[in-house]
Amino acid sequence: MAEISHQVHxxxxxxxxxxxxxxxxxxxxxxxxxxxxPGRRFGIITDENVARTHLPRLLAALDGAGIDHAEIVxxxxxxxKSWAFLGQAVEALLAARxxxxxxxxxxxxxxxxDLAGCAAALVRRGMGFVQxxxxxxxxxxxxxxxxTGINSPHGKNLIGAFHQPKLxxxxxxxxxxxxxxxxxxxxxxxxxxxxxxxxxxxxxLEANREEIFAGGPARxxxxxxxxxxxxxxxxxxxxxxxxRALLNLGHTFGHAxxxxxxxxxxxxxxxxxxxxxxxxxxxxxxxxxxxxxxGARVAxxxxxAGLPTMLGxxxxxxxxxxxxxxxxxQDKKVSRGALTFILxxxxxxxxxxxxxxxxxxSDFLDEARAG
Ligand SMILES: NC(=O)c1ccc[n+]([C@@H]2O[C@H](COP(=O)([O-])OP(=O)(O)OC[C@H]3O[C@@H](n4cnc5c(N)ncnc54)[C@H](O)[C@@H]3O)[C@@H](O)[C@H]2O)c1
Numbered sequence: 001m002a003e004i005s006h007q008v009h010x011x012x013x014x015x016x017x018x019x020x021x022x023x024x025x026x027x028x029x030x031x032x033x034x035x036x037x038p039g040r041r042f043g044i045i046t047d048e049n050v051a052r053t054h055l056p057r058l059l060a061a062l063d064g065a066g067i068d069h070a071e072i073v074x075x076x077x078x079x080x081k082s083w084a085f086l087g088q089a090v091e092a093l094l095a096a097r098x099x100x101x102x103x104x105x106x107x108x109x110x111x112x113x114d115l116a117g118c119a120a121a122l123v124r125r126g127m128g129f130v131q132x133x134x135x136x137x138x139x140x141x142x143x144x145x146x147x148t149g150i151n152s153p154h155g156k157n158l159i160g161a162f163h164q165p166k167l168x169x170x171x172x173x174x175x176x177x178x179x180x181x182x183x184x185x186x187x188x189x190x191x192x193x194x195x196x197x198x199x200x201x202x203x204x205l206e207a208n209r210e211e212i213f214a215g216g217p218a219r220x221x222x223x224x225x226x227x228x229x230x231x232x233x234x235x236x237x238x239x240x241x242x243x244r245a246l247l248n249l250g251h252t253f254g255h256a257x258x259x260x261x262x263x264x265x266x267x268x269x270x271x272x273x274x275x276x277x278x279x280x281x282x283x284x285x286x287x288x289x290x291x292x293x294x295g296a297r298v299a300x301x302x303x304x305a306g307l308p309t310m311l312g313x314x315x316x317x318x319x320x321x322x323x324x325x326x327x328x329x330q331d332k333k334v335s336r337g338a339l340t341f342i343l344x345x346x347x348x349x350x351x352x353x354x355x356x357x358x359x360x361x362s363d364f365l366d367e368a369r370a371g
Contacts, residue, residue: 030065117148136186185270199348250276
């Protein structure tokens with residue numbers, strides 16, 4: 001029997017699925033998959049880091065249950081989310097003779113989850129896939145909700161499809177091998193859920209941050225609460241016609257910064273989101289929407305978690321404000337020229353503003369660069 005510490009159901013009718021959180025679900029994947037998908041074969045997509053640390057456990061589990069599988073190991077890192085590696089993954093799935101009823105397993109962080117989900121959406125016009133997220137970011141965010149895709153030189157996540165997984169298995173033990181900087185980056189997305197509409201969760205995080213980082217029971221609880229939050233949003237607005245956009249809090253600034261730093265080690269996705277969330281609060285204060293002390297409280301919490309919170313925290317020189325503005329305009333949260341931003345009236349009170357003037361953003365960025 002698999003040890004499941006938390007379970008969340010994503011009630012999406014014909015596309016409904018479960019998110020299971022547990023201490024060692026990869027080792028137990030053989031029996032879980034055999035029971036839920038009897039007789040199916042699996043194409044595992046992973047990256048080189050996760051292939052070293054966790055793929056052997058998954059292979060042993062599948063072999064133990066007599067499940068047939070193929071493995072595709074891609075380089076680690078954001079630049080893998082490209083046409084070249086998507087093409088490689090798709091061709092490898094076809095070469096492994098996986099059929100339409102077979103499934104893809106995304107074993108890795110958000111990069112692998114997004115790419116493998118996209119490959120699953122494309123192969124044979126849509127194969128099922130199972131998310132096995134191994135980074136904190138992937139466990140609390142990217143593995144849930146069915147957004148899959150790759151990046152373009154024009155910007156992040158501009159190519160892709162909505163394709164829901166059939167199951168999400170979040171194995172808490174994988175986080176023990178995650179580098180500390182990556183864990184902190186994922187924590188930015190945890191904080192995001194509190195900032196959107198759950199001030200009580202933000203307070204709980206303030207009280208439990210140390211235990212979450214130390215790997216105590218609060219870690220599993222935080223992950224399950226984030227998944228439940230995301231599931232609620234996705235059920236309400238699966239294809240982001242409205243409220244789901246709130247999950248992009250901090251992301252418009254964050255994506256522009258990621259693009260400017262070349263999707264490199266200078267700034268991890270979650271670090272961009274951390275700075276972006278603080279900027280969203282400060283911008284909201286500048287527009288006289290939110291009290292300044294809330295932004296300061298958010299920044300303090302993120303800093304305690306080891307995250308950057310200011311433009312000046314990014315190593316190296318940032319591009320000109322015009323370059324950042326061009327990236328913001330290219331971000332997909334632009335509709336008919338008007339900038340859409342997630343703004344806030346305070347902690348837990350984010351909202352979607354569709355008519356933000358570019359000049360206000362640009363003046364604010366000039367100010368933010370100064371410190
Ligand atoms: N689809 C969505 O809804 C959604 C939401 C948020 C973010 N994202 C995407 O997620 C991506 C970021 O995800 P990420 O932060 O997980 O990045 P990632 O997949 O690059 O993983 C971060 C690093 O940690 C390594 N790693 C992962 N798990 C590990 C483990 N258990 N032990 C050791 N090393 C491990 C990876 O090899 C990589 O080097 C971005 O591309 C972002 O756009 C997607």
